[in-house]
Amino acid sequence: MxxxxxxxxxxxxxxxxxxxxxxxxxxxxxxxxxxxxxxxxxxxxxxxxxxxxxxxxxxxxxxxxxxxxxxxxxxxxxxxxxxxxxxxxxxxxxxxxxxxxxxxxxxxxxxxxxxxxxxxxxxxxxxxxxxxxxxxxxxxxxxxxxxxxxxxxxxxxxxxxxxxxxxxxxxxxxxxxxxxxxxxxxxxxxxxxxxxxxxxxxxxxxxxxxxxxxxxxxxxxxxxxxxxxxxxxxxxxxxxxxxxxxxxxxxxxxxxxxxxGESIPPRKAILGSEVTEHESGIHTAAMLREPRAFEPFDPGDFGGERRLVFGAGTGRSGARQLLGRAGAPTDDETVAVYLDRLAAEGPLDTEEAVELARREFA
Missing domain, CATH: 3.20.20.70 (Aldolase class I)
Structure with a gap:
């Protein structure tokens, strides 16, 4: 066809x-x-x-x-x-x-x-x-x-x-x-x-x-x-x-x-800005390990991009992975302090969240 x-x-x-x-x-x-x-x-x-x-x-x-x-x-x-x-x-x-x-x-x-x-x-x-x-x-x-x-x-x-x-x-x-x-x-x-x-x-x-x-x-x-x-x-x-x-x-x-001169509704399938954006703590924690866990397709395959958002909704598992990516300690105390910082400074995308962890804890 x-x-x-x-x-x-x-x-x-x-x-x-x-x-x-x-x-x-x-x-x-x-x-x-x-x-x-x-x-x-x-x-x-x-x-x-x-x-x-x-x-x-x-x-x-x-x-x-x-x-x-x-x-x-x-x-x-x-x-x-x-x-x-x-x-x-x-x-x-x-x-x-x-x-x-x-x-x-x-x-x-x-x-x-x-x-x-x-x-x-x-x-x-x-x-x-x-x-x-x-x-x-x-x-x-x-x-x-x-x-x-x-x-x-x-x-x-x-x-x-x-x-x-x-x-x-x-x-x-x-x-x-x-x-x-x-x-x-x-x-x-x-x-x-x-x-x-x-x-x-x-x-x-x-x-x-x-x-x-x-x-x-x-x-x-x-x-x-x-x-x-x-x-x-x-x-x-x-x-x-x-x-x-x-x-x-x-x-x-x-x-x-x-x-x-046409706008794109943020929730429009494929094209909307929010369609490949994820903030749920459960989702982002899993997607840091494997994006396919909560995506039907890789937006990059079609010229788009995914955005993981971290802030008040981020959980301990996601925070621990971000700290690890930054080369920072991942003990419970550091995770707790980092979660407070994410809540105060978020929402941040993945790169910004890793940079915060690197700057403050690494």
Whole structure:
């Protein structure tokens, strides 16, 4: 499975956001250096900004630069003018969305897809197709789409309203796999039920060829599968980094967020400042001996860092180990005095705590 990053398009559609072209280009460059296979950089028909961003990134990125287009000629022409590598045509296929979002029939929608895909090819770009609300669409209609567009290299199934859990999504994909080569299927997922990252991993396990992801889950409503979570979970669970440079993951994601002016919640998985910080006396004492005791992964493997914090909560075992590292006595009396000093001067990180022990007791 390869990753298509949608941060630049999905994030820009969040309420109150309007990323500048320069910010999107800078973020796109960071994603390209990280090694994602595709960057969905914008929706060109919405304005000149996205045309500029897509053109600049397409000219310099190794990743495929993707433009989004509805299945209408104006959208496709705008995407072609932007010189995108891939034009991702999208439209609904579920009864709900066809009736209430577009007021059209499935047959008419397929005819629009036909015309849009032909127009993409005639313009020299590669067409992809996204089936909106695919996971609430009858399987027979999905099979019809895969058969009708057998020459489209990637058909993405969108869980547009975030209605699936890993079990139901896997059931849908396994049923499709009886008739469809899932390596040419992608998934576009939303986190409305808090399942987006888990759903992306379930899709990988089912054999899906592509998953859309976004840095820190930036995207409409609850967002999309978090790029950083999918990669770290992929490495931990499957030994699979999905083609990105795992050791650069955290710095690259932080660079993207910095470029876009987005903050990182301190408790955000993988990226948050407090996620790899440990202060509990039981935890820090064990982690001084072996960090894996209370970590699912080494943050350094992904360009992050752990921080052990010592202060009022530090226990005797941890204090004794810190004194030992400083070459200081580790008798009970020294430990007791050192714990008082840690409580007074903490919280300190490991280096600071060892230096205190060395300065005062060694």
């Amino acid at each position: 390869y990753l298509a990053d949608v941060t630049l398009r999905e994030g820009d559609q969040m309420p109150g956001r309007e990323y500048a072209a320069e910010a999107k280009v800078r973020a796109g460059r960071a994603l390209d250096r990280l090694g994602v296979d595709a960057i969905q950089a914008g929706f060109p028909v919405t304005g000149e900004k996205d045309v500029q961003v897509i053109g600049e990134l397409a000219a310099e990125c190794e990743a495929d630069v993707v433009a989004l287009a509805r299945a209408v000629s104006g959208d496709v022409d705008a995407a072609l003018d932007a010189e995108a590598d891939v034009i991702e045509v999208f439209g609904p296929v579920s009864d709900l969305q066809l009736e209430y979002a577009l007021g059209t029939s499935r047959g008419s929608m397929f005819e629009q897809f036909d015309a849009a895909i032909d127009r993409v090819r005639d313009g020299g770009a590669t067409p992809h197709l996204t089936l909106v609300d695919a996971f609430r669409t009858e399987r027979e209609h999905l099979l019809e789409a895969f058969d009708r567009y057998a020459d489209v290299p990637m058909i993405t199934l969108a869980d547009t309203v975030g209605a699936r859990t890993p079990a139901s999504l896997r059931g849908d994909l396994d049923a499709l796999a009886a008739d469809v080569d899932l390596s040419r299927a992608g998934v576009h997922l939303h986190d409305d039920l808090g399942c987006a990252t888990a759903n992306a991993l379930a899709a990988h396990e089912a054999g899906v060829g592509k998953a859309d992801v976004s840095v820190a889950s930036l995207g409409e409503r609850a967002g999309n599968p978090a790029l950083e979570e999918v990669v770290v979970a992929g490495v931990v669970e499957h030994g699979e980094s999905f083609g990105v440079t795992a050791s650069e993951l955290v710095p690259a994601c932080r660079e993207v967020l910095d470029a876009l």
